[in-house]
Amino acid sequence: MLTRGEKILSGSAIMGEKHEPCKELCHWTKHQLEDHYQLLTQIVSAPAFICTKCGRAANQKKWLCKVKRLPTR
Numbered sequence: 001m002l003t004r005g006e007k008i009l010s011g012s013a014i015m016g017e018k019h020e021p022c023k024e025l026c027h028w029t030k031h032q033l034e035d036h037y038q039l040l041t042q043i044v045s046a047p048a049f050i051c052t053k054c055g056r057a058a059n060q061k062k063w064l065c066k067v068k069r070l071p072t073r
C-alpha cells in the first residue's frame with residue numbers, strides 16, 4: 001500500500017524556470033530566443049567559438065552547428 005500523503009510526482013520538481021534549449025543557437029526559434037533571453041546573453045557575451053555557417057558566436061561549442069574556435073586575443 002502507498003503511504004498516504006506521498007506524492008507520485010515528487011523528485012521532478014519544477015523550478016519555475018523554462019527548460020533550457022538543448023539544441024544549437026543556430027536552430028533556436030524566435031520564441032526560444034525571446035524566452036531564454038538571459039541564457040542567450042550569457043552565451044554570446046563572452047564568445048570563444050564562432051559558427052562558420054551562420055556567423056553566430058557562443059561561449060560553448062554545443063551552441064553552434066559549424067563550430068570554429070575564435071582566435072585568442
Ligand SMILES: [Zn+2]
Pocket residue numbers: 024026051052053054055056064065066
Ligand atoms: Zn550555425
